[in-house]
Amino acid sequence: MRDDVSDATRRASPIDTAGNAVIAKAHAAGRQRRFGQISIEVRRSASFPLRLFALAAALVTGLGLSAFALILVGVPAESLADEFVSATILDPMNFKAVLVQAAPLILVGLAAAMAFRVRFWNLGIEGQMIFGGVGATLVSLLHLGPEWARLPLMGLAAVTCGALWASIPALLKLRLSVNEIISTLLLNYVAYYVLLHLLYGAWKDEDGFPHSPAYAASELLPNLDSGVSVSLVLAGGMTLLMTYLVARSRAGFYMRFVSANPGVARALGLPVANMVLFVVLVSGSLAALAGFVVSSGQEGRLTQSFFPGYGVSGVLIGFLARNNPVAAAVVALLMSVLVIAGQNLQVFYGIPPSMVQLIQAVVVMSVAASDFLVIHRVHWIRYRA
Amino acid sequence: MTTFFVTWLATIPQLAVPYALAALGLILSERAGVLNLTAEGLMLVGALASVAVLLTFRPDPLVAMMAGMLAAAAVSVLFSFLVIVLRVNQVIAGLVIVFFCQGLTSLLGNLFGWTSKAFSGLGPVSLGVLADIPVIGPILFRQDVIVYLMIPIVFGVSYLLQRTRLGLRLRAVGESPEAADAMGVSVSMTRFLAVTAGSALVGLAGAYIAVANVKVWIDDMTSGRGWIAIALVIFARWNPWRAAAGALLFGSIQAVIPKLAAAGIVLPQYLLMTTPYLATLGVMIWVSIRHLNGPSDEPGALGQPYVREERR
16 A cells, blocks of 8 residues: 555656646646636634634524525524524523523533543543433432532532543543544443433333432522522533633643644653543533533433433534633523524424534534635636746 | 354344445545545435435335435535535534434434335345255345345455556545645545545445335434444454455344344343444454554545645
């Protein structure tokens, strides 16, 4: 295989400099282009207005396409703005639902953003959420600790289980260089079947349905006096903590180093492997907290369907937020508006929930595509006669 | 005991076919340097398209599967546009396409009412006298057309990659796009063709699951087989024949699970379902340990977008 390529290189040796290759090739091939051709370069840096323009163009395209798809499946065009803005943000009931939905989305978004900061593709967020839920439920079933300490203990157990589950792909990658994209995805399926094993077996509720017995009142995440759920406060706190970790702590500095150039970081004696392991454990813990928040704050028990969709949502939020914790929280909030709007569309127009997934994908695709303008410079090479 | 083994071995080929087809498709794309994580999504597209054609026009199952191939190839053009023209990060683009396909297939299946509608699908073809040979007959000669076609397909992909000019160009583009470009090979066009052709095979894998294995459309029916196929490509070290062998291994693991239950062996049902995934993980670990310090056969430019004017 290597031989073929070096052979190819040898044959091509007369044309050396990349810049001349374009023109030389066109002539050599006997294809005389009249005007010239497009050339693409990588930019060193992009100006702020350009970034802003690219993002705006992407959002307009993505949302435009989504609106088109919604009209196609039968939502009246004139009520789109109503459903997405007035009915979600301005309606107090729905706005509360948006805030409740935002907490786990912020947590999974943070989980993805943190892992991406050390170039670890954590696609195992759903598996870590499942184990978060399992850990919390274990504390509930065993009635561990006094009642006032139950919720913190459940959170602690969730974090421990999620971090342990996340440590498997992390160690496999660090010790044996097993590709974490595949291992985390495969472990999601394993976690799911372990969950089913528990819910159809030892943890089955007395009512015969495959979910755990309901949590006691002291095991449910309460609302504050202002009506805001504690889960949102928890998510906000985690956002601040992660911001500190990323922007102010020594670990954050190391993270930037590891992400920019792991080889140089290692050569300079930075604890690269430990750093990656630590960040992946943090990422797994955040995902597990999301599982805890959904189980204890929304479902009130461990169910078999509390996690689907959060994994990819987290990855997409992390990507859209450029791995920045505060941006992740903002994007998660917007994502939450989309989810609640999607639920309303389902009730009023019978639009399947997969529509929300499609919209997310289209928006992210547009933003990813718009990066082309930010990263590359496109110009036209004119041939002189 | 003999019946256990005969029924087990007889179901292996049809469970191995989707893995083999998807892995071959991925090998085509990855040998050209495009890290293709879209398999899980494109398999769903292939599956839904073939079911849709089958339920709407009631054609021959093979025609429906062709439709699945075409549909997956069509969606892959979107992926190609993102990663080859716009140079989007291939991991992100792959994941988004999977997510897009999951949403799209679930939405369309729902809107058009294709979900959970059974059909007769692709049946086995008995090869006359050969099929009546005891033991060997049911295992080898009572399979469907695609199983028989697998041998020429694997051979064809291997021949294309190793013995043709096109294959040489494809591998050159995957190993060292700079060299290939200087040689006069169009990197973008070669990658585009490789991804499209590969995605057609991945679509066929999905169509086969729907039309020959399960014979019904359900949301997310591929249940992770696309990801297993990606692992299989790493296990096979980007070699078509090793991929086919790996597919048989994974098919045999998947085939043994229901047979154990039927044979009266009582095991925790749901924990047993984790076997294919754990086995895949085990295989990945084994490959990693074996090649920890040795040369990896990974294509040199896998996952890297090519920009001719990039300053390095």
